[in-house]
Amino acid sequence: MPELPEVETTVRGLASVLDGRRLTRVETRRADLRRAFPPDLRQRMTGARITGLGRRAKYGLVHTDRDDTMIFHLGMSGKWRIDPDELGPHDHLVIETEEGRRLSLADPRRFGSVDLVATAAVDAWPAFAAMGPEPLGPGFTVAALAAALAGRAAPIKAMLLDQRIVAGLGNIYVCEALNMARIAPTRPAGGIARPRIERLVEAIREVLAAAIEAGGSTLRDYARPDGELGYFSHQFRVYGREGEACPCGGTVQRRVDAGRSTFHCARCQR
DNA sequence: CCGACAACCTGACGGC
């Protein structure tokens, strides 16, 4: 269930098994996810040594000593499993290290993707080239967000889901951050005053950092053979909590915008 | 350029 914190947690879990290791086997068990697997994926990855892992927005990066970078996206239902007991119909990509560790990318809905890019060209990869700053990086400043929102009439929620504005937020953390910043999801983005933008930047950083922290505590769980992750949904302030109490004492409401649920509190979010 | 919406695909869950 992957937004930025889940991908970050996944990458850290993968790194514990993959970093510095050589791949002895790479198997694609179907031809495609959202799009076809790279035709040379097996050939390029088999025998390669993993030189590092990383993350950009909701994408995971696996660098090799052949100057390739495998870029994966988990879509809505993607999940890496470490040393699964057995493979099921949704284990679409399986890789093995020289130590005999086995990693499987399972994705029932197949909204995910796997691509292979020259490491030097990763930043220029189309999906990345158009992307806004990393919300936890130095480029995500009050000034930068204010500039990106200036003149935009669209509701702030839609703007924050736009990866060109800021990269890595999804529906859950946008709802959470807007609640923390006490900003109504429908508020036109271009009209938000500076102090509110300051609150918003702070809230985005805070909620993501807290979620990564929480995800980090599940790394051991992640490495369990069954690969199940806990998502700490009990920490959500508003997401999935329609009718429950907002921290401010108001009641969490649900509305639908552009076909997606928005959870918010009309009392404190203005 | 902007914004709304459908499409992609499967599984989980609630209601009857």
Place this chain on the structure above:
DNA sequence: TGCCGTCAGGTTGTCG
């Protein structure tokens, strides 16, 4: 128990 409708954390393309 079983069937059906609804919904789900994302991205992309189309249409007005």
